[in-house]
Amino acid sequence: MQSTHELQKPPRMPRAFTFLTKPKSIPKYSAMDLTNPSDPPPDYITAALASGLRLRQTAPVRRGPYPLDLPILRHLSSQRVILASASPRRKALLSQLGLSNLEILPSTQPEDLDKSTHTPEEYVAATARRKCLDVYQAALASTSDEQKDPALVIAADTVIATRSGQVLEKPRSEVDHVRMLRLLRDMRVHRVLTSVSVLAPKADASHPGYEMASHTEETSVVFAQADDGLSDDVIEAYVRTREGADKAGGYALQGVGVGGGGGGGGWCWWRGSKGVWIM
Numbered sequence: 391m392q393s394t395h396e397l398q399k400p401p402r403m404p405r406a407f408t409f410l411t412k413p414k415s416i417p418k419y420s421a422m423d424l425t426n427p428s429d430p431p432p433d434y435i436t437a438a439l440a441s442g443l444r445l446r447q448t449a450p451v452r453r454g455p456y457p458l459d460l461p462i463l464r465h466l467s468s469q470r471v472i473l474a475s476a477s478p479r480r481k482a483l484l485s486q487l488g489l490s491n492l493e494i495l496p497s498t499q500p501e502d503l504d505k506s507t508h509t510p511e512e513y514v515a516a517t518a519r520r521k522c523l524d525v526y527q528a529a530l531a532s533t534s535d536e537q538k539d540p541a542l543v544i545a546a547d548t549v550i551a552t553r554s555g556q557v558l559e560k561p562r563s564e565v566d567h568v569r570m571l572r573l574l575r576d577m578r579v580h581r582v583l584t585s586v587s588v589l590a591p592k593a594d595a596s597h598p599g600y601e602m603a604s605h606t607e608e609t610s611v612v613f614a615q616a617d618d619g620l621s622d623d624v625i626e627a628y629v630r631t632r633e634g635a636d637k638a639g640g641y642a643l644q645g646v647g648v649g650g651g652g653g654g655g656g657w658c659w660w661r662g663s664k665g666v667w668i669m
Contacts, residue, residue, distance in 0.1 A: 475546060
């Protein structure tokens with residue numbers, strides 16, 4: 391007969407706790423590390439790939455409804471539509487709407503606007519507009535005689551806005567990534583701002599030759615606290631998955647740590663459209 395000790399099973403650990411290691415000593419986060427680095431580390435993604443580390447792929451886009459059957463989408467299906475982003479998720483979301491013939495032409499415009507002279511909303515909107523115009527001008531310059539001129543250019547930018555108004559973008563290194571997530575956890579609530587700009591040439595070619603429209607969407611995000619399970623070692627384990635390495639704020643709302651609207655599993659809950667999303 392088995393003893394009581396032999397029948398006992400260890401408690402089942404949450405998914406986020408299955409790859410814990412001894413926490414490392416991480417210096418306290420400083421806003422200067424992001425905005426004015428004195429010695430910028432090498433590109434995070436390039437360095438990871440060069441070392442043979444694979445970036446974790448976030449959850450795939452769920453299959454949505456069939457593409458919308460609208461006159462404008464039918465018209466654009468035969469036109470040259472450019473997405474000024476290399477994001478697979480943005481491409482997939484637009485494809486769900488019916489824009490499946492996208493030409494991918496990421497912007498090379500540096501994201502170097504002065505954050506001290508822009509609010510987070512102004513910064514993300516201006517960056518999206520710069521990307522949109524940069525790609526439109528590049529496409530016109532490289533268009534061959536056999537190609538159509540672009541009929542539509544779509545660009546977007548996403549940043550994190552802290553409660554103090556600081557703008558956070560993608561982490562630049564593993565240490566920076568850990569610091570960023572610790573900062574967001576310790577402040578508990580922050581905002582995700584995404585601005586979308588679309589540009590189309592004017593039919594009458596009047597100055598400046600194009601029209602542009604923009605929209606900025608805000609999502610509030612609430613992080614779990616250390617006492618709720620989001621300890622430093624869980625953050626470090628998440629950073630090692632590389633899932634958030636190429637994303638503003640260092641995490642993916644659709645990824646492994648997110649519980650979804652109104653709560654649930656994970657360590658991030660959210661509510662969109664100026665509501666609340668928690669990690």
